[in-house]
Amino acid sequence: MQRLTLAQRPTRRLAKEHFRLEEIAPPRADDAFLLLRTCFMSVDPYMRTRMQPEGYDYLPHWQAGSLLSGYAIAKVEESRLPGWSRGDWAVGHLPMQEWVAHEGDGLRHAPPGAPPLSWLHPLGMTGFTAWLGMRLLGKPGPADSVLVGAAAGAVGSIAAQLAREAGARLIVTAGRKDKRDWLRGIGFECVLDHRAPDFDAQLQRAAPEGLTLDFETIGGTSFAAAIEAMRPGGRVIVCGLISQYQQETPRRAPPNLNRLGERGVAVIPFVAPHYEAHFETFLEEMTPRVTSGRLHWRLDMVQGGLAAVPGALVGLFDGDNLGKRIIAL
């Protein structure tokens, strides 16, 4: 069977050469309580941060030779663990290999009643992140002018809809025309291109009275533009800074970061793994939005099994994906 390891750490841009696909003997049914067959694997920007030599310490770093891992959906093929039966769907953080011998720790049964692949997106880590940022931390309401970057991506698309549902005025951004068309198609009226050279001027025009909430996913120049547009007393929810993940350390903060202090803007960074205790509440709130069809969510499914992971992950940093990128094994 195949597994995917890191062949060497990237120093700047991630490339397919940094990965190694290996052939190893499959696990046996009696190696652990559960024998799982991996069916779908999520690829996510944080994977690049795990390859950095320092910083981003909320998850262990990957070294040359490390077996990669990620959120996945697997089928239970054999079980000696109470509560799990052959044929069950399991969701969890799994090693990137086709078969996994697993003791069951940290595995969840897929939530009943929702489409299976929602477990890797609106009812999985990306939906949870959007929910934390908007429902738990940012809490936008009708008085808010909210900016959501990379809003045709996984977290951004859900975060933007949660803010809109709460009555806020939304400015959403995406770096490609088809992505902006998709956002208009799901009802967003103010859609900008964060990659445009005059993005800062576009943002000032779109929010002449300023932003009260920036849901930051990108960093770099578009974050600098958002900072300029912040109204005094606003808040920045720092969800991610994807434009910085391929930078050699030390990474650079936007040069106008001090403006946030001058204007009394609250800066609230968060990482989802620190909020596990809220996961059940998140599921209770979000499952009806998914099962009713009220929430728009889109998958960017890549075929080709583990061999497709390197190209799919590299592509996230070029903006190749529209929606949540997932690998079918």
Ligand code: NDP
């Ligand atoms: P997406 O599905 O949004 O995919 C990434 C998108 O980011 C790309 O499609 C592209 O969109 C944009 N992008 C990539 N590289 C750059 C760049 N150099 N400059 C500008 N834009 C870029 O990914 P996710 O939804 O999974 O993640 C979005 C953000 O949320 C990331 O910053 C991620 O790290 C963060 N995150 C944070 C979590 C937390 O716990 N705090 C958990 C999960 C994600 P476009 O084509 O529109 O430019």
